[in-house]
Amino acid sequence: MTSKTLAVPAVALGTWAWGDSGEVGDGYFGSQLTESGLRKVVEKAHANGFTLWDTAVVYGMGRSEAVLAQALKGYDRSEYQLSTKFTPQIAGDGEDPVADMLEQSLDRLGTDYVDLYWIHNPADVARWTPLLIPLLKSGKIRHVGVSNHNLEEIALADQILGEAGFRVEAVQNHYSLLYRSSERAGILDHCREHDVRFLSYMVLEQGALTGTYSPANPLPEGSSRAVAYNGILPQLQALTDRMGEIGEDRGGSAADVATAWAIAKGTTPIVGVTKAGYIDGLVRARGIDLAGEEIAELEALADAADVDTRGSWEHEMFKAPA
Numbered sequence: 001m002t003s004k005t006l007a008v009p010a011v012a013l014g015t016w017a018w019g020d021s022g023e024v025g026d027g028y029f030g031s032q033l034t035e036s037g038l039r040k041v042v043e044k045a046h047a048n049g050f051t052l053w054d055t056a057v058v059y060g061m062g063r064s065e066a067v068l069a070q071a072l073k074g075y076d077r078s079e080y081q082l083s084t085k086f087t088p089q090i091a092g093d094g095e096d097p098v099a100d101m102l103e104q105s106l107d108r109l110g111t112d113y114v115d116l117y118w119i120h121n122p123a124d125v126a127r128w129t130p131l132l133i134p135l136l137k138s139g140k141i142r143h144v145g146v147s148n149h150n151l152e153e154i155a156l157a158d159q160i161l162g163e164a165g166f167r168v169e170a171v172q173n174h175y176s177l178l179y180r181s182s183e184r185a186g187i188l189d190h191c192r193e194h195d196v197r198f199l200s201y202m203v204l205e206q207g208a209l210t211g212t213y214s215p216a217n218p219l220p221e222g223s224s225r226a227v228a229y230n231g232i233l234p235q236l237q238a239l240t241d242r243m244g245e246i247g248e249d250r251g252g253s254a255a256d257v258a259t260a261w262a263i264a265k266g267t268t269p270i271v272g273v274t275k276a277g278y279i280d281g282l283v284r285a286r287g288i289d290l291a292g293e294e295i296a297e298l299e300a301l302a303d304a305a306d307v308d309t310r311g312s313w314e315h316e317m318f319k320a321p322a
């Protein structure tokens, strides 16, 4: 019953870092971002056909959505797509917390509809999913996805929406060379078989898989990502070195290879873009065709790194056999 099939570019753009205040120690990424710099990111992205922007209320508690709207000013609403999320963990106690949270997002985003609306985390699938139905019917949300849900939770959400003639059209989970739990749990196969788009987030492991950061040049002091990754950077060196070599062969970088890998696996990466120059990397990644042996070699190196990069907000995707 959804109006049109969900159309997704080869790569979607992530704006979690855009929610940072810019103060060291006050924000997840510790990046210094400016309004004019982010405007340049938008201009370059749009010029290259990357028009799907992913955000969430909880990225800087509304700041990412507001900064994104500002950076998109002047573009016609039909020229870009917005993806934002209902986060059950911060639901209000009104009659319809989903409608309330969406209304606030629409306000910050300066629009009257969201192209792709997600349940951010699976707090209580049976409670929250039905509240999406009236929003789909009214057209305030055009398509629905679930994030960080395991197979059973995806199936339950799909069944609930199915009873009203809608469906789960997309899944958004952490998926990178270092973190392949959705693949091991059969979620990628499920999505392929049921024509559900799989959007992979943190394919660059927040910078740890770009080759930019190393034990000699760690992630920014005082940021949450430094706490998550700086301790494991020595174990990633062999992998990022090889990614760099493969990238160089194709005129690109380790980061481009991480993104190309996610595309090669049949997913749509959501890449966190903080600098206009990173869009060049997405253009290159879109054109890199990794060979099967290269994919296998990179995955073997990733496994040998023996690290667990599961986010603190994520739950285990794999259901151990009873």
Ligand SMILES: NC(=O)c1ccc[n+]([C@@H]2O[C@H](COP(=O)([O-])OP(=O)(O)OC[C@H]3O[C@@H](n4cnc5c(N)ncnc54)[C@H](OP(=O)(O)O)[C@@H]3O)[C@@H](O)[C@H]2O)c1
Binding pocket: 013, 014, 015, 016, 017, 029, 031, 054, 055, 120, 147, 148, 172, 173, 200, 201, 202, 203, 204, 205, 206, 207, 210, 212, 253, 255, 256, 270, 271, 272, 273, 274, 277, 278, 279, 281, 282
């Ligand atoms: N649903 C969920 O629960 C969930 C969770 C996490 C993320 N997400 C979504 O997925 C998006 C992506 O994840 P993320 O932003 O956390 O991390 P990411 O995409 O793995 O990494 C982003 C970081 O990588 C660096 N980078 C990006 N492109 C680069 C390039 N071409 N070359 C070198 N470095 C590059 C930037 O760091 P510097 O600024 O330091 O250069 C940037 O901040 C988020 O923004 C968000 O939209 C969703």
